[in-house]
Amino acid sequence: MIEVDVRLQVGAFSLDVAFANGAGVTALFGQSGSGKSLTLSIIAGLIKPDAGYVRLDGDTLVDVATGVFVPVSRRRIGLVFQDSNLFPHLSVKQNLLYGRWFAPEGERRIDFDAVVETLGIANLVSRSPTRLSGGERQRVAIGRALLSCPRLLLLDEPLAALDMQRKLEILPLIERVRDEFDVPIIYVSHAVEEVLRLASRVVIIDAGRVTSVGEPAEAFNRIAGAPAANRFDRSSILAATVEQTSVAHGLTKLNHPAGTIWVAGSAGNCGSLARVIVKATDVILSRVLPQEISTRSILSGKVANIQFDGAIATIEIELKDDGRLLATITRGALEDLALKPGSYVYALFKTAALDERSIGMASAQVE
């Protein structure tokens, strides 16, 4: 477990964050400039904090008060950057084995073949990294960090430099790494979909301060109180059972206690649990069950809470029997519908608005 409690002043920006992680993926979420990458650099040992400490599994890595500072090379923390930073003069195989050689003999518990197989890079090992595509490079970078048998794996926006197609290729691989290798991961990102899909715990950072910590669905719910400028981060996670896959249309029907959710593509086998991430800005509210409408995912519930910020209102809907859903609508629409806490509503969202990152199999950590 990593415990972080650090302060750092860089020019006019002040960072003051404290959090701990658990098993699985902990996401550090925030807009660019929020201080999440700086926090990661402090954990990795690239930057010294002004005050505070970082501990990993009980070992102190930094403690300004007692003057402890473990250098980067002795921390055994794997770091994957946005650009993969593979060594251009070494082959893919040599890159993969680089960190392994430095890991203490008894700690090389992660198997080369297993990593290569999981990441689908077996056919790349004899190549030169300069001849790989962006997605391939990033897979090798993840493998390289993993094979150094780290005590903690830091992923710094590993998908940010890739196009959507590559993101969709690599996201499930990160899920597999999370589930197959016993390495806790800290995942830095400003993409809600990635965070909600991968993480079992989210630390939301804004302007150098931790604003919310907890389970993803909960932590993002709390953003509801944040300024309207952040409304695009407000999202909900819905857990639903796969009922049937309609091969003809490429759609999957999910059962949620409050209604039916349709998603494009596959979301797992029949009967398995799927997670769907819905952005609050994609949700439409209606007081009556709409007829003859193209939107097919309709859930029923009642208004639990309303928060205002200027022209925008964020409504928290308690779905029938299970879960919560956030919707942002304008204040005008709110008044026309006369919504109050306790009002019954139907929440609608377009299947086409859910990007593929938003749909995944539920991880072991989130039930």
Add this chain to the structure above:
Amino acid sequence: MPDFPAALFELSPAEWTAIRLSLRIATVATLASLPFGILTAYALARCQFPGKTLVNGMVHLPLVLPPVVTGFVLLMLLGRKGVFGPFLAEIGVVFSFRWTGAAVACAVMAFPLMVRAMRLSFEAIDRRLELASETLGANRIWTFFLINLPLAVPGIIVGAILAFAKALGEFGATITFVSNIPGETQTISAAIYSYTQVPGGDAAAMRLTIVAVFIAFSALVASEIIQWRAAKRLGNVE
């Protein structure tokens, strides 16, 4: 000057001696200063230490000083009656009027060129590669040998070639420090100078000049080829 064209291509034994001596002096000067050049270039490119500006200035001094001044300083430091001369003589190292002294003079004169080329190639290495290496468990020393050094090899070779070419042509500092003794300290440059001072020496001077041009040009072409091949290997050129 009878039969000029044939004489142009026939080198006399004395000229061969000067060429061999030049090559030996330049090779020894380059190889002996290589480790110091690499370390200095790396330190200037990557390390922060007190007195860095001073070190940088010292390294570049031979480039801007008149070579005769550099030669004279060497004489005062390493000569028989110099500051370190007597001590060095005691342990069996004598530089004055020896070819080894010529190698020292050439090494000092070529050092700035060597360090400059190497420093540029160390500076061109993406720092994040070093960070990646460190996060994978390699300390600074391992990172230097596994990442910095191999990636800087093209620049190191170019630096060495430039230094070699410079050492071949060195004249002022060498002649001041170790004089112009045929067979011991008389390099190509010194020999050319000597031939121009005697009547009828023009043909010999011309022959050595052609040799000097040939060696220098080969060195430059070699350095271009090495740079191009390295760029290609690292994927910077298609």
